[in-house]
Amino acid sequence: MDGNSFHKLYSELLGRYRHTDAVIVDTRHNGGGWLHDDVVTLLGGKEYEQFVSRGQYIGSDPFNKWLKPSCMLICEDNYSNACGTPWVYKELGIGKLVGAPVPGTMTAVWWESQIDPSLVFGIPQVGCRDMRGNYSENSQVEPDIAVYNTPEEQLKxxxxxxxxxxxxxLETIKKK
Structure with missing residues (x-):
């Protein structure tokens, strides 16, 4: 979850995939970053006006956010902000989480370099607490739909x- 991957998500989702009916965001096997707010702001758009020319719909606002259904893939080796992003996505009710539970590892880390620049370590410094006073550290994020991939299946x-x-x-867009 770095700036380059977010820029790619943003430009592709609102560019060539703008006219698709839904999106699946895959956060699996992710080491984190600090993009939870960017991702949920992008995916959590709510349409508030439409543009019409001579009776023909031509677009809507907000133009810079995704307005259609989405879901998010998660798994057991998401770490740090790859735990925080699905948590915020679920907390805000943007869409469903699909996959395996994510261990509660959303704690901000201060990174320190040593005299030998190949040695770097992180010190957990800042806990993330929800609006009910619960810390996310050690609070597992549960998928809405639990599905486990086995190593044998993955190899195939x-x-x-x-x-x-x-x-x-597909079921979601069929209902619309």
Whole structure:
């Protein structure tokens, strides 16, 4: 979850994929970053006006946010902000989480370099607390739809978590 990956998500989602009916955001196997607010702001857009020319719909606002259904793939080795991002996504009710539970590892870390620049270590400094007073550290993020991929399936290229997310989005857009 770094700036380059967010810029790619933003430009592709609001560029060539703008006219798709839904999106699946895959956060699995992610070491974190500090983009939870950027991601949920992008995915949590609410349409508040439409542009119409001579009776023809041509667009809507907000133009810089995703306004359609989404879900987020998560797994057991998401770490740090890859735990925080799904938590915020679920907390704000943007969409469903699909996959395996994420260990509660959302704590801000201060990184220190040593005299030998190859040695770097992190010191957990800042806890993240929800509006009810609960810290996210050691608070597992549970998926709305639990699906586990086995190593055997992964070796065969089978991704049941992704398959379930696709099924969920197809069912969601069919209801609209």
């Amino acid at each position: 290229g089978i991704d049941r978590q992704l398959e379930k997310a696709v099924q969920l989005m």
